Amino acid sequence: xxxxxxxxxxxxxxxxxxxxxxxxxxxxxxxxxxxxxxxxxxxxxxxxxxxxxxxxxxxxxxxxxxxxxxxxxxxxxxxxxxxxxxxxxxxxxxxxxxxxxxxxxxxxxxxxxxxxxxxxxxxxxxxxxxxxxxxxxxxxxxxxxxxxxxxxxxxxxxxxxxxxxxxxxxxxxxxxxxxxxxxxxxxxxxxxxxxxxxxxxxxxxxxxxxxxxx
Amino acid sequence: xxxxxxxxxxxxxxxxxxxxxxxxxxxxxxxxxxxxxxxxxxxxxxxxxxxxxxxxxxxxxxxxxxxxxxxxxxxxxxxxxxxxxxxxxxxxxxxxxxxxxxxxxxxxxxxxxxxxxxxxxx
Numbered sequence: 367x368x369x370x371x372x373x374x375x376x377x378x379x380x381x382x383x384x385x386x387x388x389x390x391x392x393x394x395x396x397x398x399x400x401x402x403x404x405x406x407x408x409x410x411x412x413x414x415x416x417x418x419x420x421x422x423x424x425x426x427x428x429x430x431x432x433x434x435x436x437x438x439x440x441x442x443x444x445x446x447x448x449x450x451x452x453x454x455x456x457x458x459x460x461x462x463x464x465x466x467x468x469x470x471x472x473x474x475x476x477x478x479x480x481x482x483x484x485x486x487x488x489x490x491x492x493x494x495x496x497x498x499x500x501x502x503x504x505x506x507x508x509x510x511x512x513x514x515x516x517x518x519x520x521x522x523x524x525x526x527x528x529x530x531x532x533x534x535x536x537x538x539x540x541x542x543x544x545x546x547x548x549x550x551x552x553x554x555x556x557x558x559x560x561x562x563x564x565x566x567x568x569x570x571x572x573x574x575x576x577x578x579x580x
Numbered sequence: 581x582x583x584x585x586x587x588x589x590x591x592x593x594x595x596x597x598x599x600x601x602x603x604x605x606x607x608x609x610x611x612x613x614x615x616x617x618x619x620x621x622x623x624x625x626x627x628x629x630x631x632x633x634x635x636x637x638x639x640x641x642x643x644x645x646x647x648x649x650x651x652x653x654x655x656x657x658x659x660x661x662x663x664x665x666x667x668x669x670x671x672x673x674x675x676x677x678x679x680x681x682x683x684x685x686x687x688x689x690x691x692x693x694x695x696x697x698x699x700x701x702x
Contacts, residue, residue, distance in 0.1 A: 493636075493647075493654055493657070493658075494633065494636075494657075509633065511628075511629060511633070511657070511658075511660075511661035511664075513665070562645055565640065565645060566645065568637075569637045569640060569641065572633070572634065572637050575627055575630055575633060575634075576626075576627055576630070577627075578627035578628075579624060579625045579626065579627065580625055580627070580628065580668065
């Protein structure tokens, strides 16, 4: 079934399982839930895998989500190439720093672009969010806890919009992204500032926290 | 029982008619039960995790938003939110199944739509 706008799988269909570790477990060591899941798979139909889902060791669900968010007009090839170029440029910068640093500081420098990406994303995630609630004819910004998916979405969205809008127009996207990610890894930069602004607004509006009803 | 009902109808029609002086009742809606039930509003909940939030914000104010210094409070807040969300999910699942012996307004409405009260001649 192709993902056309108004189509939907019957809830009867099961999700595909991409990880190989699940299939390598010998039959004797399966727990009851896993056994039930295996038996269910023999009877129920399974959804078609989306093209972004792989069982390779190099696939990362967070990176895939970031690629999807950066994609425009369905051009996944371009978005994916930008991300790979970003990682390459980040690695080059870090390795250059590593070779120039004295022996004492060499261990402190992180060269793996994937760990830098994950750490930078973690540093950009806001802990508390603001929601517009109407009370007595006026709209108030009420501080509220956020779900993990919402926090991840906000961090990625801020990174992308900041790179698209607030940088010099003649730099490439991968260059802008690598600068922003390295800054976020060091807890500096505009995205971190935006996160702090959000927290400060929430702290200023903490009196309205009672307007929430959930 | 049948005699009781007919007596009531006679009284009501007497109160509505203009033959005996001014009519006592002037209803703007038909004097019959509607084929739907009012939607009962969910009981008002309060905001969850307020204490944790205020503790975390006090810590932030003290350390001027230095997040490294407030990890304990932040973790407590996140634990609280996870618990609150799980609770909310459990409550939603439980509500759709049974309403303490009574029928949910939505279910009552579907049943009444299938078997409506006929108060007009069709």
